[in-house]
Amino acid sequence: MGLFIFILLVFPLLRAEELSFDAERFLGTVRLMDEKIKMSWVKLRKGGYMVSGKIPERLIYEDFTCEFLTDMRVEEVRNLILEKGGIPRRVPLKVLNAYVKVNGEPYLAKPEIYYINPTAGNYREVGSEIVREVFKAMEKDPELKERFNSYVEDFQRKGLDPIEAKREALKYVVGLARVEVRRWLPEESLPKGLYLYCHRSIYETETEPGKAPKSIYEIRLYPVELRVIPEGYIRIERVEVLERDIKVVFTIAYTGKVPRSVPLDLITINPPPAKGFKFKDYRHVYAGGYLYQGSGKELNRGSYVISFSYAGEKFYTFITHQSRETTYELYIRLGYYGSRKPRKEISLWNPYKGDDSYTNTLIDMNYTHRGFLKLLRITTPVRFTFKIYSPEGYESEPFEVVIK
Numbered sequence: 202m203g204l205f206i207f208i209l210l211v212f213p214l215l216r217a218e219e220l221s222f223d224a225e226r227f228l229g230t231v232r233l234m235d236e237k238i239k240m241s242w243v244k245l246r247k248g249g250y251m252v253s254g255k256i257p258e259r260l261i262y263e264d265f266t267c268e269f270l271t272d273m274r275v276e277e278v279r280n281l282i283l284e285k286g287g288i289p290r291r292v293p294l295k296v297l298n299a300y301v302k303v304n305g306e307p308y309l310a311k312p313e314i315y316y317i318n319p320t321a322g323n324y325r326e327v328g329s330e331i332v333r334e335v336f337k338a339m340e341k342d343p344e345l346k347e348r349f350n351s352y353v354e355d356f357q358r359k360g361l362d363p364i365e366a367k368r369e370a371l372k373y374v375v376g377l378a379r380v381e382v383r384r385w386l387p388e389e390s391l392p393k394g395l396y397l398y399c400h401r402s403i404y405e406t407e408t409e410p411g412k413a414p415k416s417i418y419e420i421r422l423y424p425v426e427l428r429v430i431p432e433g434y435i436r437i438e439r440v441e442v443l444e445r446d447i448k449v450v451f452t453i454a455y456t457g458k459v460p461r462s463v464p465l466d467l468i469t470i471n472p473p474p475a476k477g478f479k480f481k482d483y484r485h486v487y488a489g490g491y492l493y494q495g496s497g498k499e500l501n502r503g504s505y506v507i508s509f510s511y512a513g514e515k516f517y518t519f520i521t522h523q524s525r526e527t528t529y530e531l532y533i534r535l536g537y538y539g540s541r542k543p544r545k546e547i548s549l550w551n552p553y554k555g556d557d558s559y560t561n562t563l564i565d566m567n568y569t570h571r572g573f574l575k576l577l578r579i580t581t582p583v584r585f586t587f588k589i590y591s592p593e594g595y596e597s598e599p600f601e602v603v604i605k
Contacts (some may be wrong), residue, residue: 483539
């Protein structure tokens with residue numbers, strides 16, 4: 202009776218989408234949560250897809266481990282736990298026969314082969330192509346071939362036959378060969394609704410005197426909505442026009458490790474002309490925007506730091522990471538741009554050769570959008586089209602801003 206009351210205190214309300222389990226050494230619940238999380242299938246340039254997204258920080262603070270996506274429902278997860286006799290670290294995405302780790306490249310589940318991404322197509326065809334390309338790479342790279350042969354010898358010494366030894370050795374050199382299969386499943390074949398599998402150990406409790414204590418686990422499945430985006434995609438999450446700035450919240454779809462720093466520039470597309478406004482001897486003057494930290498905002502945001510610097514000969518707004526952050530908040534302020542030629546796209550940070558720009562609005566304490574546009578003799582409301590760009594291969598779709 203005491204244990205029963207204890208379970209009710211830990212897991213007070215079992216709903217239809219919540220099931221308990223009780224095995225010899227552990228017990229707990231699997232529950233489907235209401236909160237939805239948004240993530241993306243990223244179409245990789247080299248072939249296949251991966252899932253990019255952010256795990257809610259509060260789950261990490263609550264000691265949940267949340268790594269894999271699945272299409273298994275509550276009852277299936279509970280049955281898997283009882284079948285395995287423990288809490289699995291990962292759960293499969295059955296429809297693709299894959300293990301899909303958030304921010305990691307998917308790999309084949311059965312048979313388990315790390316270098317085959319099932320989202321690239323038929324795994325036998327993909328696997329055969331990868332093997333062919335790796336052996337071609339070894340013919341051109343003696344060092345790679347020598348390393349492969351060394352692995353084969355090591356596995357044979359451990360008792361594997363020559364065929365198995367080569368198969369195992371291949372797993373270690375396939376990443377070094379940097380094979381690109383250039384194959385993708387049709388986008389409509391990718392599941393757009395999955396679950397984030399989260400688990401944690403809560404307590405250990407004695408069941409009966411003289412018996413070993415049982416571990417208590419909580420398993421949560423969070424619904425995940427996915428859409429397909431290209432590799433390097435910058436997704437604009439929210440835009441808000443303020444009196445002095447334009448607030449932009451965006452995410453970057455990284456593949457693999459988050460880079461230490463990312464240079465960013467803002468491109469103004471079809472910039473509004475400032476007719477009648479004089480800027481040096483330029484025939485064409487336009488209004489445009491640039492990215493910065495925002496009026497009165499700190500450069501250090503905790504998980505990332507904003508700075509301004511050159512990369513090569515060009516100037517950028519930099520984001521330098523202090524943690525694995527993928528969502529950012531920057532601000533746009535307006536400036537003007539001069540050219541002797543008509544321009545369809547402009548960058549205030551990096552004007553074309555022979556052009557120039559004015560960005561001292563950054564230090565103008567009295568700046569407002571309306572006042573600045575009035576100076577340029579541009580009538581409001583005015584529509585701007587912007588695009589965030591990085592020379593590292595990241596880019597957003599054009600997004601519009603109306604200043605009234």
